[in-house]
Amino acid sequence: xxxxxxxxxxxxxxxxxxxxxAELAERLSVSRQTVNAVETGRYEPSLSLAMRIARLFGMTVxxxxxLEPDRA
Amino acid sequence: xxxxxLLDRLPASPxxxxxxxxxxxxxxxxxxxxxxxxxIRLIIALGPVVPFMLALAGVVRAIGALDELHRRVHxxxxxxxxxxxxxxxxxxxxxxxxxxxxxxxxxxRHILPFLVIFYAFGLWRGWKRYQ
Numbered sequence: 582x583x584x585x586x587x588x589x590x591x592x593x594x595x596x597x598x599x600x601x602x603a604e605l606a607e608r609l610s611v612s613r614q615t616v617n618a619v620e621t622g623r624y625e626p627s628l629s630l631a632m633r634i635a636r637l638f639g640m641t642v643x644x645x646x647x648l649e650p651d652r653a
Numbered sequence: 654x655x656x657x658x659l660l661d662r663l664p665a666s667p668x669x670x671x672x673x674x675x676x677x678x679x680x681x682x683x684x685x686x687x688x689x690x691x692x693i694r695l696i697i698a699l700g701p702v703v704p705f706m707l708a709l710a711g712v713v714r715a716i717g718a719l720d721e722l723h724r725r726v727h728x729x730x731x732x733x734x735x736x737x738x739x740x741x742x743x744x745x746x747x748x749x750x751x752x753x754x755x756x757x758x759x760x761x762r763h764i765l766p767f768l769v770i771f772y773a774f775g776l777w778r779g780w781k782r783y784q
Contacts, residue, residue, distance in 0.1 A: 610720070612720050614783065623784075624725070627721050
C-alpha cells in the first residue's frame with residue numbers, strides 16, 4: 582500500500598484573512614496547539630474538524646486538504 | 654438521566670478531588686505505620702478510594718471538554734504508560750522469583766509512582782511530537 586500523508590493550505594488561508602492561530606482556534610473551538618499542529622502537518626485533523634475548517638473558509642475539504650505520497 | 658445530566662453531576666475538574674486523594678493517600682500511608690486495630694486499618698486503607706473515584710469522575714469530565722489533539726495526546730500517553738506498567742510488573746515478578754525481592758523495597762505502593770512517571774513521560778512525548 583502506498584504511504585500517503587495529508588497536506589493542507591490552512592496556513593495560507595489563515596494568512597490571507599490575517600487571522601492569528603489563536604483567532605482561528607477560537608473560531609474553530611479548538612486549542613491554538615491544534616491549529617499549529619494541523620498547519621505544520623504534524624497532526625491530521627478528524628473529518629469533523631476538517632469539515633468545520635472547510636465551512637469556516639467557505640471551501641470544500643478537498644480544496645484545503647489533499648493526499649500526497651510520502652517522500653520517505 | 655441523560656448522559657449530559659450525568660456529566661453535569663461529575664466534578665468539574667479533577668484538581669480538587671485529586672489533591673484530596675493525594676492527601677488522603679499520604680495520610681493513610683502514615684496512619685498505617687501506627688499500631689491500630691485491624692478494622693480501623695482496613696477503613697483507613699480504603700479511605701483514599703472515594704476521593705480517587707471523584708478525581709476519576711473529574712478526569713472523565715475534563716477529557717470530555719478537551720479538543721481532539723489534547724485527547725489524542727492523552728490517549729498516546731496511555732498507550733505508552735500501559736505497556737511500560739506491564740513491563741515493570743512482569744520484570745518485578747520475574748525478579749521476585751529469581752532473587753526474592755523484599756516487600757519493604759518493592760510492593761504495590763512502590764509501583765504507584767512509576768505509573769505516574771510513565772504517564773507523564775507519555776504526555777511529554779506526545780506534546781513534543783505535536784508541537
